[in-house]
Amino acid sequence: MALARPHEALAQAEAWLAVRPSALRAAVAHQAIGVVHRDFGNLDEAIRHLRTALRLARRADDPARAADIQASLGVALVMAGRTRHGLRTLDTVIRAGLADGLGRAAIGRLLIRRVWVLWSIGRYPEALIDADRAVMLLRGTDPVWEARAYDHRATTQLARGAIDRADRDYAHSEVLFHRIGQRLEYADTRRARAAIAFARGDLPTALAMLDDARQIVDDLKVFEPELHLTRCTALLAAGLAREAAEEIEAAVERSRRQGGSATRRAELLTAASTAALAVGDYETATSRADEALRLLRRQARPQWAGRAELALLTARHSAGSQPGDLLRRARRLAGRLERTQLPAAEAHFLAGQLALHAGQIAETHRHLAAPAAGRGGDLQRQVLRWHARALLALSHRDSRTMLVACRRGLALIDQYLGTLGATELRAQATTHGAELASLALRHAIRRADPWQVLRWSERWRAVALAVPPARRRTDPLLAADLTALRHLAGRLDSASAPGQIPAAAQAERRRLEAAVRRRVLHTSAVAQPRPLTGRASTIGRDLDQVQLIELIDLDEQLYCLVVRHGRAELVEVGPTAAAERALAHTLFSLRRAASLTGTTDLEQVGARLERVLLGSSTSVLEHDPVVIVPTGRLHAIPWAMLPSLRDRDITVAPSASTYVRARATVPASERVVLVGGPNLSTGADEVLALAQRYPDAIVLTDGEATVERVLGAADGAGLVHIAAHGTFRADSPLFSALELDDGPLTVYDLERLHRAPYHVVLSSCDSAVGAPSGADELLGIVTALISLGSAGVLASVVRVDDPSTVPLMVDLHHHLRQGAGLSQAHLLARQAARPDPARRITADSFIPLGA
Known part of the structure; x- marks a missing residue:
């Protein structure tokens, strides 16, 4: 009970002690209290109770109970950082037990305690010998201890890399723990099986199992450091570094508050250092690793001490310390x-x-x-191997072998991304390949070979968008959570003033958002084509009659690659930071001009942005349409404001490969859907004006524009026009949404579409804005539509003026009806808007994406 239902065990043991029990019953009560305090992290209290229990068991002349208590005490001493003392205590009690002829089950229970200690200090071969003996002795005796024997042997097998053997043992112990109601140990076995799934590369299953374990632990109100350690590892592998850092930092602080195990705290600190490294917080990474290293050296744990020192050296290297x-x-x-x-x-x-x-x-x-x-190992080990081979080849000046190694490492990550069903996981996981892609791209730029630059720029750009997310239309629980979240958001928006939302409602919104996100992260990929990565020569052939401008950010330096008519030219532009500052100033000026709160010379602002963004590359442009591929950090650019692009047919794409794929897309139908959301200053004017030009269109407005109706009508449509306000969520971009009559339509809702609409026009919000993620990915409404298969999307990079948008959209659709493509229709609408300053600002705020 002390492990399965610790609070009940504590209460019952204290009740026993209150009625002056016999020495043996008192020994059992003190042992139970000691075990609970040990696992809660109150180690001084645990050791005090276990020593009292040992004295009482000896007074009762019960050698089996005394031996068992002494073993519990040995584990507590190790957890308190007194490793040598704890191990010596265990060795002594096991030798004495064998000499005194204790039974099979008693010896097996003692061995299990030593297995844990030997495992925790990295002495795996000795731990496995003890674990095999414990399984043999306990099989068919006490089901609780039999389950623990299999569990400890599995843990040791996993540490030695025997994944299949470990999983078989964990599965056996999981069944036994569940059958006998040992909830806390069942949760830990779920956590351990999550580690197995993770080692096999099945991250969605690992995350699902970890969430199962966390729910049980939260229900029991106990602190399980091992669960936080495993979750941190999985979240870092998923690329969710900030989430991992927040979780492990909270666990460190909780361990400090509760006076928890020094052994576990050292492990938590080591993990916290690794997570801080991943988010670029080198100061925290250094301090956490330094503290962990001091603890681990005192605990005589060389493996964990090695991890901590490695984290410390890596943090100092990343922070710019002298390499010598x-x-x-x-x-x-x-x-x-x-x-x-x-x-x-x-x-x-x-x-x-x-x-x-x-x-x-x-x-x-x-x-x-x-x-x-070597060969084999998990993804991290294999990618490290190819990275090492690439650096070896680089040191030999063998560029061909170096590029092969980069290609092979990225191919491994391609396969891994193919196992992930969630867009967010795929985007974040691309960070694993960033170093390899940069190494190859750096070589291509040094050689000043524009075609090789194009090949490697495309190789690791918008990788997450190359494969659409797993469809989730048939997940009723996800649909139910999204509906509940939508209804809650609708009630809050209608009933509360900004900043006055009740705390309970805010908590419920956070709970529902977390439930939706967890369910999606647990989604495994279905059979899908391999990501489209494109070769430079193929892309060059596919870009006939258009010119490509591709921006490349490498080592905080911006380059511009121009491809036209079979020729490629690379231009070094300048610092990326200068372009980012100019973009921020441009967007500010555009918003200010749109709100009429001041006057701004947008011509001058656009010219300045062009200089720091494109340099001299525009001098080689001709009159053909231009396809622009920006970087993730420079995606929200109002390209029509740039003087050299003002009168050009412009299309923006996440990558050249994505553009080629989008251009090959054909509409599934000619159905037109017109949607008008609530609270527009122009009401339904825009949708009704467009409905006159599309007499057969499906029109959803005035209370009919609900999420389910819009999704049903938009599925596979030829053209969908949505006039609705929207919100961009930088903190959680997949909750960015369009406001419909019954609440927000989020990216998670869009991913339930069976087939994306061919063309989409988003006329009343800054929905072209996304959140840079992973190596060079982007998450948001527009990228979700392109990932799902939309050929083109028109959206704005800033919030636009509703009255000025109506005539612009009417003009845009006039040209679409005449047979113009989306980007060409936008160009013609921009040109028609120039005499009117307000309409011109609105027109310049939109960009066509896709093809």
Whole structure:
């Protein structure tokens, strides 16, 4: 009960002690209290109760109970950081138990405690020997301890890399724990099986199992550091670094408040350092790793100490520390780990990177040879291997082998992305390939080979959009949560003034959003085509009659690649930061001009933006239509404001490959859908004006524009026009939404479409804005539609003026009806709007995306 229902066990044990029990019953009560306090992290209290229990068991002359209590005490001592004392206590009690002829079950229970201790300090071969003996002794005896024996053996097998054996043992213990109601241990087994799923590369299943375990632990109101450690690892693998950092930091602080296990706190601190590194917080990464390293050295735990020191050195390297001292420490760390037969590949890799940076080629070869060797392993290990091989080839000046290694590493990540059903996970997981893609792109730019630059720029750009997300129309629970969230949002918007939403309602909104996000993250991919990555030569042929401008951001330097009529030219523009500042100023000026709160020379603003964004590349442009591929950080650009592009047919695409794919898309039908949302200053004027031009259109307005009706009508339509306000959620971009009559239509709702509409016009919100994610991905409404298969989307980069939008949209659809494409219709509508300053500002705020 102390492990399954700890609060009940604590209450019952204290009740026993209150009625002056026998020495044996008092010993059992104190042991139960000690185990509960041990697992809650109150270690001084735990040790005090266990020592009292041991004295009482000896007074009762019960050697079996005394041995069991002594084993619990040994574990508590290790958890308190007194590793040698705890292990010595366990060794002593096991030798005495064998000498005194304790029964099979009693010896098995003692061995299980030592298995955990040996595993926690990295002595896996000895732990496995004890675990095998414990399983043999406990099989068919006490189901609780039999389940624990299988669980501990599985944990040791997993640490040694025997994934299938570990999963079989975990499955066995999971069934037993569930059958006998050991909820906390069942939760831990779910956590462990999540680690198995993660090791196999099945991240959605791992996240689902971890959420199951977390729900049980939360219900029991206990603190389980191991669960936070596993979740942190999984979230980092998913690319959700900020979420991982927040979770593990909260666990560190909770451990401090509760005075928890020093052993577990050291592990939490090490994980916190790794997570802080992933979000670029080098100061926190350094301080957490330094504190963890001091604790772990006192605890004599070389494997975890090696992890902490590696995190510390990596943080200092990332923060710009001198490589000389770091190289010496990394070299010593790798050697120390190898001598103790612990994993040393990452330490060798860091030493190899530092040696390459210092120009020490022989040292580079020596260190990178270790991580470059071998086969198999999880995704991180395999990508590290190809990265090491690429750096080795670079040190040999063997560019061909280096590029092959980059290509092979990225292909591995392609396969991994194909297992993920959630757009967010695919976008974030591209970070695993960022270093490989940058290495190859850096080489191409050094060679000044524009075609090779195009090939490698395209290779890792908008990868997450190349495969549409898994369809979720048939998930009734997801649909129910989205409906509940929509109804809540509608009630809050109608009943509360801004800033006055009740705390309970805010909490319920957060709960529903978390439920939706969790359910989507748990979605595995279905059979899908491999991501389209495109070759430079193929893209060049496919870009007939258009000119390509592709922006490249490498090492905070902006480059512009222009491809036209089979020729390619690369221009170095300048610092990326300058372009970002100019873009921010441009968007501010555009908003201010639209709101009529001031006057701004937009001509001058546009010219300044063009200089820092495109440099001299516009001088080679001809009169053909232009396809623009910006970077994720520079996506929301009002391109029509740039002087050289003002009178051109412009299309914006996440990548050249995406443009080629979109251009090949054909409409599934000629159905036209016109949607008018609530609270527009022009009411239904825009939709009704367009309805006169499309007499057969489906018109949804005046209370009929509900999410389900809009989705049903838009599914596979030829043209969908939505006049509705929207919200962009930088904190959670897939909850960005269009406001309809019954509440928000989010990106999660759009992903329920069976087939995306061919063309979409979003006329009343800044829906072209997205959130940069992963290596160079973008999450938002427009990218969701393109990912689902829409050929083209027209949207604005700033909020637009409703009255000025109506005539612009009427003119746009006039040209669409005449047979113009989306970008051409936008150009003609822009030109017609120029005499009217307000209409011109509105027209320049829109960009056509896709094809």
